[in-house]
Amino acid sequence: MPVTTTPPTSLDVPALLAGLTLEEKVGLLDGADLWRTRAVERLGIPKIMVSDGPHGLRAQHEQGDHLGGLEAAPAVAFPPAAATASSWDVALLGRIGRALGEEARALGVSVVLGPGVNMKRSPLCGRNFEYFSEDPFLAGRLASAMVDGTQGVGVGASLKHFAANNQETDRMSVSAEVDERTLREIYLPAFETVVTRSQPWTVMCSYNRINGVFASQDPWLLTTVLRDEWGFEGLVVSDWGAVYDRDRAVAAGLDLEMPSSGGVGASAVLRALEAGTLSEAEVDRAAARVLELVSRSLPALGAGRTYDEDAHHALAREAAADSVVLLENDGVLPLAPTGGAVAVVGEFARSPRFGGGGSSQVTPTRLDDALSELRAGLAGREVRFAPGFTLSDETPAAEAARLRDEAVEAARGAEVAVVLLGLPDAYESEGYDRQHIHLPPQQVAVLEAVAQVAAKVVVVLTNGSVVEVAGWRQHADALLEAWLLGQAGGGAVADVLLGRVNPSGRLAETMPLALEHNPALGNFPGTGDVVRYGEGLLVGYRWYDARRLPVAYPFGHGLSYTTFAWADLETEVVEDGAAPRVRVALTVTNTGDRAGKDVVQVYVRDEDASVFRPEQELKGFAKVALEPGASTRVELELDARAFSFWHPVLGRWVVEPGAFTVRLGASSRDVRLERTVDLAGEPVVLPVDADSTAAQWLAHPVLGDRLRAVLDGTSHGAILADPEVGQMMSAIPVRRLARFPGSPFSEQWLEDTLAAHAAG
Ligand code: BGC
Numbered sequence: 001m002p003v004t005t006t007p008p009t010s011l012d013v014p015a016l017l018a019g020l021t022l023e024e025k026v027g028l029l030d031g032a033d034l035w036r037t038r039a040v041e042r043l044g045i046p047k048i049m050v051s052d053g054p055h056g057l058r059a060q061h062e063q064g065d066h067l068g069g070l071e072a073a074p075a076v077a078f079p080p081a082a083a084t085a086s087s088w089d090v091a092l093l094g095r096i097g098r099a100l101g102e103e104a105r106a107l108g109v110s111v112v113l114g115p116g117v118n119m120k121r122s123p124l125c126g127r128n129f130e131y132f133s134e135d136p137f138l139a140g141r142l143a144s145a146m147v148d149g150t151q152g153v154g155v156g157a158s159l160k161h162f163a164a165n166n167q168e169t170d171r172m173s174v175s176a177e178v179d180e181r182t183l184r185e186i187y188l189p190a191f192e193t194v195v196t197r198s199q200p201w202t203v204m205c206s207y208n209r210i211n212g213v214f215a216s217q218d219p220w221l222l223t224t225v226l227r228d229e230w231g232f233e234g235l236v237v238s239d240w241g242a243v244y245d246r247d248r249a250v251a252a253g254l255d256l257e258m259p260s261s262g263g264v265g266a267s268a269v270l271r272a273l274e275a276g277t278l279s280e281a282e283v284d285r286a287a288a289r290v291l292e293l294v295s296r297s298l299p300a301l302g303a304g305r306t307y308d309e310d311a312h313h314a315l316a317r318e319a320a321a322d323s324v325v326l327l328e329n330d331g332v333l334p335l336a337p338t339g340g341a342v343a344v345v346g347e348f349a350r351s352p353r354f355g356g357g358g359s360s361q362v363t364p365t366r367l368d369d370a371l372s373e374l375r376a377g378l379a380g381r382e383v384r385f386a387p388g389f390t391l392s393d394e395t396p397a398a399e400a401a402r403l404r405d406e407a408v409e410a411a412r413g414a415e416v417a418v419v420l421l422g423l424p425d426a427y428e429s430e431g432y433d434r435q436h437i438h439l440p441p442q443q444v445a446v447l448e449a450v451a452q453v454a455a456k457v458v459v460v461l462t463n464g465s466v467v468e469v470a471g472w473r474q475h476a477d478a479l480l481e482a483w484l485l486g487q488a489g490g491g492a493v494a495d496v497l498l499g500r501v502n503p504s505g506r507l508a509e510t511m512p513l514a515l516e517h518n519p520a521l522g523n524f525p526g527t528g529d530v531v532r533y534g535e536g537l538l539v540g541y542r543w544y545d546a547r548r549l550p551v552a553y554p555f556g557h558g559l560s561y562t563t564f565a566w567a568d569l570e571t572e573v574v575e576d577g578a579a580p581r582v583r584v585a586l587t588v589t590n591t592g593d594r595a596g597k598d599v600v601q602v603y604v605r606d607e608d609a610s611v612f613r614p615e616q617e618l619k620g621f622a623k624v625a626l627e628p629g630a631s632t633r634v635e636l637e638l639d640a641r642a643f644s645f646w647h648p649v650l651g652r653w654v655v656e657p658g659a660f661t662v663r664l665g666a667s668s669r670d671v672r673l674e675r676t677v678d679l680a681g682e683p684v685v686l687p688v689d690a691d692s693t694a695a696q697w698l699a700h701p702v703l704g705d706r707l708r709a710v711l712d713g714t715s716h717g718a719i720l721a722d723p724e725v726g727q728m729m730s731a732i733p734v735r736r737l738a739r740f741p742g743s744p745f746s747e748q749w750l751e752d753t754l755a756a757h758a759a760g
Pocket residue numbers: 052053065066067113160239240359
């Protein structure tokens with residue numbers, strides 16, 4: 001519904017704040033309804049509208065809901081993040097973000113509720129289709145590009161769900177128990193990247209608790225980390241219904257409660273003001289942020305905004321095709337325009353599943369299906385079709401057998417059977433998690449039967465998060481991971497199968513051999529409202545690498561119809577010390593006979609870490625398009641964060657001195673070039689006190705020498721120098737050693753030495 005009135009183009013926030021009554025200010029901190037902020041007509045403050053979601057708008061101008069049950073205004077359904085993350089293409093994400101912004105403007109929407117950058121801790125998370133990756137670097141860079149695109153046309157983004165919302169089970173109450181290093185290195189960096197690079201207009205807090213505290217009222221999360229450390233300048237909005245104690249939430253830094261609490265929030269705030277547990281300054285701060293959000297929204301609101309639906313549909317198709325991951329191919333793909341019969345099998349071919357369930361459900365402007373697109377593209381070949389199965393688990397056995405037999409007849413004698421398998425809608429949704437990662441057994445049965453009679457089999461997967469393939473992939477001569485591909489996915493699948501698009505997707509999440517190999521096993525989804533992140537840093541490939549586990553397809557994997565050669569790796573330390581920068585360059589050549597795109601993935605391995613670190617971590621990537629025979633020099637720069645870890649004792653990022661190997665991979669398990677660089681880093685000096693161990697004292701650059709001097713020539717000194725007993729002794733706190741008979745130093749000496757050191 002286009003906006004027809006002409007609102008002002010900016011607000012004088014300080015003046016308005018001064019003119020508002022206390023009740024009006026408190027009122028601004030609450031939504032007006034499901035999707036709008038509150039207006040204050042007396043002062044000419046208009047309301048603005050926000051809408052889901054990350055990959056297509058769900059603008060509900062009249063009746064609404066936040067769970068995707070009711071219709072929304074038609075909008076282009078782009079592929080969800082699980083798919084677009086596989087493109088590894090920041091420019092593409094930027095274009096999608098921009099298109100979303102254009103549609104938002106045309107529909108009178110000021111903030112798009114997305115993207116979501118939560119980590120894929122377990123493939124079971126029902127909402128994984130909405131999230132980018134198991135890797136924070138990849139998720140952060142892609143989401144940042146998307147936010148830039150949307151905000152570039154004057155529409156805000158809402159980075160969500162902040163933070164540690166990695167499951168749907170008990171999402172409104174569960175406490176994620178995560179140590180700080182794991183939060184800093186795995187669960188927060190994607191948010192940090194988007195905030196520091198793109199300044200999203202809003203950040204949406206998550207429903208869950210983190211280490212016991214609701215994200216919606218966690219001052220450490222919403223103020224210390226988000227604003228003081230990362231410099232966030234926008235507004236924090238609650239997830240829909242995430243507020244617990246409204247007054248504590250305001251104090252913690254949650255500015256806007258959505259949807260409208262019907263006055264409950266305002267009463268709590270007014271009561272707290274009266275009791276003196278909340279100050280008017282805190283209310284003013286939040287109200288000012290609401291006004292600033294309204295103000296920055298105004299320029300884009302105006303009558304007559306439209307968008308080019310054809311162009312957006314074409315972009316959705318391009319994005320979908322570039323998101324498909326070719327997992328296997330024995331040469332059967334691409335399909336030739338002429339040749340023997342092609343059997344298309346699978347209900348998904350005519351009934352595409354284009355998105356996941358819940359708040360991100362889009363009412364698409366149109367919907368392409370793979371069957372029609374394949375028929376059009378293979379006009380020179382006989383194309384047969386059989387649905388093979390239904391998308392319901394309730395299908396009676398006799399009906400399932402009939403459908404399977406029909407599929408076998410369609411595939412009999414076919415030169416190739418294209419079998420579309422996947423997860424029906426009910427398998428993956430916001431609001432609940434999966435119980436397993438298997439395909440429905442009736443689909444596997446159809447594949448097995450079809451493989452008996454068709455000369456070649458191509459399997460195309462439809463799913464929002466990984467499925468187990470080990471039990472059936474031997475039947476596939478080619479295997480395409482086609483995720484959920486948005487409204488133009490049917491055409492995109494045909495584009496890839498027919499070779500009109502050379503596949504260039506790379507997995508943004510590991511495909512494990514079995515769910516039982518997943519690191520969260522036993523710790524997902526938790527019990528009694530507590531979920532313990534026991535695997536710590538070892539999420540996704542970090543775990544499979546550390547455990548040396550075989551996987552079905554590794555993080556970063558994806559094939560092409562052409563081949564690439566990588567050569568002439570150069571690394572240059574352009575800045576050394578505590579904040580190093582390393583330039584990496586290589587030459588990529590398309591050595592095949594088709595144009596194609598390749599993805600260079602840069603992993604960094606810390607060879608000399610003093611703490612446990614993952615085997616390797618993604619710290620850079622670049623996607624390049626090359627004509628046959630063409631070469632290009634790819635250059636990337638690794639910054640300090642590429643080498644650092646969150647020091648649990650110092651409570652900050654540290655680059656330790658030593659060797660780091662820069663590994664260039666075509667996947668996390670296909671490292672093609674590598675080089676080691678030595679970095680000066682920063683010498684880490686850990687603080688010691690009288691309760692630190694002898695080893696900790698001896699490692700200290702100043703106090704170590706002092707201790708060595710008093711130990712010199714003593715029996716304690718001799719024991720400490722012994723290779724065996726010395727190890728035992730060095731683990732004893734010096735205060736206890738001081739009390740041992742014959743100790744050459746006393747507790748007083750320790751205190752005096754520490755005091756003298758502190759005094760400089
Ligand atoms: C979801 C959010 C969404 C909001 C509004 C919530 O249930 O978690 O992602 O933006 O609803 O629909």
